[in-house]
Protein backbone atom coordinates (compact mmCIF):
# COMPACT_ATOMS: atom_id res chain seq x y z
CA UNK A 1 0.00 0.00 0.00
CA UNK A 2 1.38 3.41 -0.92
CA UNK A 3 2.29 5.72 1.96
CA UNK A 4 1.14 9.24 1.13
CA UNK A 5 2.89 10.68 4.18
CA UNK A 6 6.29 12.44 4.00
CA UNK A 7 8.94 10.04 5.25
CA UNK A 8 11.79 11.32 7.38
CA UNK A 9 14.80 9.36 8.60
CA UNK A 10 16.39 10.40 11.88
CA UNK A 11 19.94 9.12 11.89
CA UNK A 12 21.93 9.33 15.11
CA UNK A 13 25.49 9.22 13.82
CA UNK A 14 24.52 10.39 10.35
CA UNK A 15 27.84 11.91 9.25
CA UNK A 16 30.06 8.86 8.80
CA UNK A 17 30.20 5.13 8.22
CA UNK A 18 26.94 3.21 8.33
CA UNK A 19 24.86 6.23 9.29
CA UNK A 20 26.14 8.25 6.34
CA UNK A 21 25.65 5.40 3.84
CA UNK A 22 22.11 4.89 5.12
CA UNK A 23 21.35 8.62 4.94
CA UNK A 24 22.45 8.61 1.30
CA UNK A 25 20.45 5.46 0.47
CA UNK A 26 17.29 6.69 2.18
CA UNK A 27 17.56 10.11 0.51
CA UNK A 28 17.81 8.31 -2.84
CA UNK A 29 14.69 6.36 -1.85
CA UNK A 30 12.72 9.57 -1.27
CA UNK A 31 13.22 10.21 2.45
CA UNK A 32 14.01 13.53 4.09
CA UNK A 33 16.96 13.23 6.46
CA UNK A 34 17.68 14.55 9.93
CA UNK A 35 21.22 13.65 10.97
CA UNK A 36 22.63 13.98 14.46
CA UNK A 37 26.42 13.90 14.59
CA UNK A 38 29.43 14.97 16.62
CA UNK A 39 32.12 16.44 14.42
CA UNK A 40 34.89 18.91 15.04
CA UNK A 41 36.46 21.38 12.64
CA UNK A 42 38.31 18.83 10.49
CA UNK A 43 35.12 16.89 9.81
CA UNK A 44 32.79 19.77 9.01
CA UNK A 45 33.63 20.12 5.33
CA UNK A 46 32.68 16.48 4.83
CA UNK A 47 29.35 17.08 6.56
CA UNK A 48 28.65 20.10 4.32
CA UNK A 49 29.38 17.99 1.23
CA UNK A 50 27.14 15.21 2.51
CA UNK A 51 24.28 17.63 3.20
CA UNK A 52 24.62 19.07 -0.31
CA UNK A 53 24.53 15.56 -1.81
CA UNK A 54 21.40 14.66 0.15
CA UNK A 55 19.68 17.86 -0.95
CA UNK A 56 20.71 17.16 -4.55
CA UNK A 57 18.97 13.78 -4.22
CA UNK A 58 15.78 15.71 -3.41
CA UNK A 59 15.76 15.37 0.39
CA UNK A 60 14.90 18.05 2.89
CA UNK A 61 17.92 18.02 5.18
CA UNK A 62 18.47 18.95 8.82
CA UNK A 63 21.84 18.13 10.39
CA UNK A 64 22.63 18.98 14.01
CA UNK A 65 26.18 18.81 15.40
CA UNK A 66 25.75 17.83 19.05
CA UNK A 67 26.30 15.16 21.66
CA UNK A 68 23.38 12.78 21.13
CA UNK A 69 23.44 11.93 24.84
CA UNK A 70 22.77 15.52 25.95
CA UNK A 71 19.14 15.86 27.14
CA UNK A 72 18.80 19.59 26.47
CA UNK A 73 20.36 19.35 23.03
CA UNK A 74 18.09 16.43 22.18
CA UNK A 75 15.06 18.54 23.15
CA UNK A 76 16.35 21.45 21.03
CA UNK A 77 17.02 19.23 18.01
CA UNK A 78 13.55 17.70 18.23
CA UNK A 79 12.02 21.17 18.54
CA UNK A 80 13.82 22.11 15.32
CA UNK A 81 12.58 18.98 13.59
CA UNK A 82 9.09 19.65 14.98
CA UNK A 83 9.16 23.14 13.44
CA UNK A 84 9.98 21.57 10.06
CA UNK A 85 7.03 19.23 10.53
CA UNK A 86 4.71 22.13 11.40
CA UNK A 87 5.78 23.99 8.26
CA UNK A 88 5.14 20.87 6.18
CA UNK A 89 1.70 20.44 7.74
CA UNK A 90 0.89 24.08 7.02
CA UNK A 91 1.65 23.22 3.38
CA UNK A 92 -0.85 20.34 3.49
CA UNK A 93 1.72 17.55 3.90
CA UNK A 94 1.78 14.81 6.53
CA UNK A 95 5.33 14.18 7.78
CA UNK A 96 6.48 11.49 10.20
CA UNK A 97 9.71 9.80 11.18
CA UNK A 98 9.57 6.52 9.32
CA UNK A 99 13.11 5.41 10.17
CA UNK A 100 15.23 5.97 13.26
CA UNK A 101 18.77 4.62 13.14
CA UNK A 102 20.99 4.59 16.24
CA UNK A 103 24.50 4.43 14.79
CA UNK A 104 26.67 6.16 17.37
CA UNK A 105 30.31 5.15 17.75
CA UNK A 106 31.75 6.82 20.83
CA UNK A 107 33.35 4.56 23.37
CA UNK A 108 36.31 4.09 25.63
CA UNK A 109 38.56 1.40 24.19
CA UNK A 110 40.40 0.35 27.33
CA UNK A 111 40.63 -2.85 29.37
CA UNK A 112 39.00 -3.29 32.78
CA UNK A 113 42.26 -4.35 34.45
CA UNK A 114 45.55 -2.46 34.09
CA UNK A 115 48.37 -1.60 36.49
CA UNK A 116 47.95 2.09 35.68
CA UNK A 117 44.41 3.14 36.68
CA UNK A 118 44.42 5.75 33.89
CA UNK A 119 44.84 2.98 31.31
CA UNK A 120 41.79 1.09 32.58
CA UNK A 121 38.09 1.79 32.65
CA UNK A 122 36.74 4.03 35.40
CA UNK A 123 33.24 5.15 36.30
CA UNK A 124 33.27 8.14 33.95
CA UNK A 125 34.43 6.14 30.92
CA UNK A 126 32.00 3.33 31.65
CA UNK A 127 28.99 5.59 32.15
CA UNK A 128 29.74 7.87 29.19
CA UNK A 129 30.07 4.91 26.84
CA UNK A 130 26.91 3.27 28.14
CA UNK A 131 25.04 6.55 27.95
CA UNK A 132 25.95 7.36 24.34
CA UNK A 133 26.11 3.88 22.84
CA UNK A 134 23.17 2.28 24.65
CA UNK A 135 20.95 4.37 26.92
CA UNK A 136 20.53 7.31 24.54
CA UNK A 137 18.44 5.02 22.33
CA UNK A 138 15.78 4.85 25.03
CA UNK A 139 15.64 8.61 25.60
CA UNK A 140 15.39 9.41 21.88
CA UNK A 141 12.64 6.84 21.36
CA UNK A 142 10.74 8.12 24.41
CA UNK A 143 10.79 11.71 23.13
CA UNK A 144 10.03 10.74 19.54
CA UNK A 145 7.06 8.69 20.71
CA UNK A 146 5.72 11.34 23.09
CA UNK A 147 6.24 14.07 20.50
CA UNK A 148 4.16 12.20 17.92
CA UNK A 149 7.09 11.88 15.49
CA UNK A 150 6.72 8.09 15.35
CA UNK A 151 3.56 6.72 13.80
CA UNK A 152 2.12 3.46 12.49
CA UNK A 153 4.81 1.94 10.26
CA UNK A 154 7.80 3.65 11.91
CA UNK A 155 10.90 1.48 12.21
CA UNK A 156 13.75 1.89 14.68
CA UNK A 157 17.15 0.26 14.16
CA UNK A 158 20.02 0.07 16.66
CA UNK A 159 23.47 -0.86 15.39
CA UNK A 160 25.00 -3.67 17.37
CA UNK A 161 27.98 -5.93 16.79
CA UNK A 162 29.22 -9.42 17.51
CA UNK A 163 31.00 -7.77 20.43
CA UNK A 164 27.75 -7.90 22.42
CA UNK A 165 28.51 -11.54 23.15
CA UNK A 166 32.24 -11.96 22.34
CA UNK A 167 35.35 -10.49 23.92
CA UNK A 168 38.26 -8.46 22.55
CA UNK A 169 40.83 -6.99 25.00
CA UNK A 170 40.10 -3.28 24.43
CA UNK A 171 36.39 -3.67 23.62
CA UNK A 172 34.98 -4.51 27.07
CA UNK A 173 33.26 -1.20 27.71
CA UNK A 174 31.70 -1.02 24.24
CA UNK A 175 30.85 -4.71 24.47
CA UNK A 176 28.81 -4.06 27.61
CA UNK A 177 27.07 -1.14 25.88
CA UNK A 178 26.14 -3.39 22.95
CA UNK A 179 24.68 -5.99 25.30
CA UNK A 180 22.64 -3.25 26.98
CA UNK A 181 21.59 -1.82 23.60
CA UNK A 182 20.23 -5.19 22.47
CA UNK A 183 18.35 -5.49 25.77
CA UNK A 184 16.88 -1.98 25.35
CA UNK A 185 15.69 -2.97 21.85
CA UNK A 186 13.87 -6.03 23.21
CA UNK A 187 12.20 -4.01 25.97
CA UNK A 188 11.15 -1.21 23.61
CA UNK A 189 9.83 -3.72 21.09
CA UNK A 190 7.65 -5.31 23.76
CA UNK A 191 6.34 -2.00 25.10
CA UNK A 192 5.70 -0.48 21.67
CA UNK A 193 3.96 -3.69 20.62
CA UNK A 194 1.70 -3.71 23.69
CA UNK A 195 0.75 -0.10 23.01
CA UNK A 196 -0.56 -1.14 19.61
CA UNK A 197 1.63 1.58 18.12
CA UNK A 198 2.54 -0.15 14.86
CA UNK A 199 6.14 0.91 15.58
CA UNK A 200 8.82 -1.78 15.34
CA UNK A 201 12.40 -1.84 16.61
CA UNK A 202 15.25 -4.20 15.85
CA UNK A 203 18.98 -4.47 16.36
CA UNK A 204 21.09 -4.68 13.22
CA UNK A 205 24.24 -6.71 13.83
CA UNK A 206 26.65 -5.63 11.10
CA UNK A 207 29.72 -7.65 10.27
CA UNK A 208 33.16 -6.09 10.58
CA UNK A 209 33.11 -2.99 8.35
CA UNK A 210 35.93 -0.59 7.48
CA UNK A 211 34.89 2.73 9.03
CA UNK A 212 36.67 5.34 11.18
CA UNK A 213 35.23 3.67 14.30
CA UNK A 214 36.71 0.27 13.42
CA UNK A 215 40.12 1.77 12.70
CA UNK A 216 40.18 3.29 16.22
CA UNK A 217 39.98 -0.15 17.86
CA UNK A 218 43.59 -1.05 18.81
CA UNK A 219 43.06 -4.66 17.64
CA UNK A 220 41.53 -3.65 14.27
CA UNK A 221 44.14 -5.49 12.19
CA UNK A 222 43.42 -8.76 13.97
CA UNK A 223 39.65 -8.14 13.73
CA UNK A 224 39.86 -7.46 9.97
CA UNK A 225 42.04 -10.52 9.35
CA UNK A 226 39.64 -12.69 11.31
CA UNK A 227 36.59 -11.30 9.45
CA UNK A 228 38.27 -11.90 6.10
CA UNK A 229 39.15 -15.46 7.09
CA UNK A 230 35.71 -16.26 8.48
CA UNK A 231 33.30 -14.48 6.19
CA UNK A 232 31.93 -17.15 3.83
CA UNK A 233 31.55 -14.54 1.08
CA UNK A 234 35.30 -13.88 1.08
CA UNK A 235 34.84 -10.19 1.74
CA UNK A 236 34.02 -7.86 4.60
CA UNK A 237 30.69 -6.12 5.18
CA UNK A 238 30.42 -2.65 3.65
CA UNK A 239 28.48 0.37 4.82
CA UNK A 240 26.44 0.00 1.61
CA UNK A 241 25.39 -3.54 2.67
CA UNK A 242 23.96 -2.06 5.86
CA UNK A 243 22.28 0.84 4.06
CA UNK A 244 20.69 -1.49 1.50
CA UNK A 245 19.34 -3.73 4.26
CA UNK A 246 17.80 -0.79 6.12
CA UNK A 247 16.15 0.55 2.98
CA UNK A 248 14.70 -2.90 2.24
CA UNK A 249 13.57 -3.56 5.84
CA UNK A 250 11.91 -0.14 5.88
CA UNK A 251 9.70 -1.02 2.93
CA UNK A 252 6.31 -2.67 3.15
CA UNK A 253 5.55 -6.05 4.70
CA UNK A 254 8.01 -5.92 7.61
CA UNK A 255 5.64 -4.54 10.24
CA UNK A 256 5.60 -7.78 12.29
CA UNK A 257 9.40 -8.02 12.66
CA UNK A 258 10.28 -6.55 16.04
CA UNK A 259 12.65 -7.19 18.93
CA UNK A 260 15.07 -9.15 16.76
CA UNK A 261 18.80 -9.06 16.15
CA UNK A 262 19.12 -9.06 12.37
CA UNK A 263 22.55 -9.93 11.01
CA UNK A 264 23.87 -8.02 7.99
CA UNK A 265 27.22 -9.76 7.57
CA UNK A 266 27.09 -12.30 4.74
CA UNK A 267 27.11 -15.11 7.31
CA UNK A 268 30.19 -13.98 9.26
CA UNK A 269 28.58 -14.53 12.68
CA UNK A 270 27.49 -18.09 12.06
CA UNK A 271 31.00 -19.24 11.19
CA UNK A 272 32.09 -18.75 14.82
CA UNK A 273 35.66 -17.87 15.66
Ligand SMILES: NC(=O)c1ccc[n+]([C@@H]2O[C@H](COP(=O)([O-])OP(=O)(O)OC[C@H]3O[C@@H](n4cnc5c(N)ncnc54)[C@H](O)[C@@H]3O)[C@@H](O)[C@H]2O)c1
Pocket residue numbers: 012013014015016017018019036037038039066067068069102103104105106132159160161162205206207208209210211212213214
Ligand atom coordinates in the same frame (compact mmCIF):
# COMPACT_ATOMS: atom_id res chain seq x y z
N1 LIG B 1 32.41 -0.62 11.86
C1 LIG B 1 32.09 -1.83 12.26
O1 LIG B 1 32.80 -2.83 12.01
C2 LIG B 1 30.81 -2.04 13.04
C3 LIG B 1 30.29 -3.33 13.15
C4 LIG B 1 29.11 -3.55 13.85
C5 LIG B 1 28.47 -2.46 14.46
N2 LIG B 1 29.00 -1.23 14.36
C6 LIG B 1 28.29 -0.13 15.04
O2 LIG B 1 27.73 0.72 14.05
C7 LIG B 1 27.60 2.03 14.60
C8 LIG B 1 28.21 3.03 13.63
O3 LIG B 1 29.60 2.77 13.54
P1 LIG B 1 30.50 3.22 12.30
O4 LIG B 1 31.50 2.16 12.20
O5 LIG B 1 29.63 3.55 11.16
O6 LIG B 1 31.20 4.51 12.94
P2 LIG B 1 31.69 5.91 12.37
O7 LIG B 1 32.78 6.36 13.26
O8 LIG B 1 31.92 5.87 10.91
O9 LIG B 1 30.39 6.87 12.63
C9 LIG B 1 30.00 7.22 13.92
C10 LIG B 1 28.99 8.35 13.87
O10 LIG B 1 28.59 8.65 15.21
C11 LIG B 1 28.66 10.06 15.43
N3 LIG B 1 28.86 10.28 16.86
C12 LIG B 1 29.80 9.71 17.66
N4 LIG B 1 29.61 10.10 18.94
C13 LIG B 1 28.53 10.90 18.94
C14 LIG B 1 27.83 11.61 19.95
N5 LIG B 1 28.21 11.54 21.24
N6 LIG B 1 26.76 12.35 19.61
C15 LIG B 1 26.38 12.45 18.31
N7 LIG B 1 26.99 11.79 17.31
C16 LIG B 1 28.05 11.03 17.62
C17 LIG B 1 29.80 10.53 14.55
O11 LIG B 1 29.71 11.93 14.31
C18 LIG B 1 29.54 9.67 13.30
O12 LIG B 1 28.53 10.28 12.51
C19 LIG B 1 28.26 1.99 15.97
O13 LIG B 1 27.29 1.80 16.95
C20 LIG B 1 29.15 0.76 15.87
O14 LIG B 1 29.44 0.19 17.12
C21 LIG B 1 30.15 -0.98 13.66
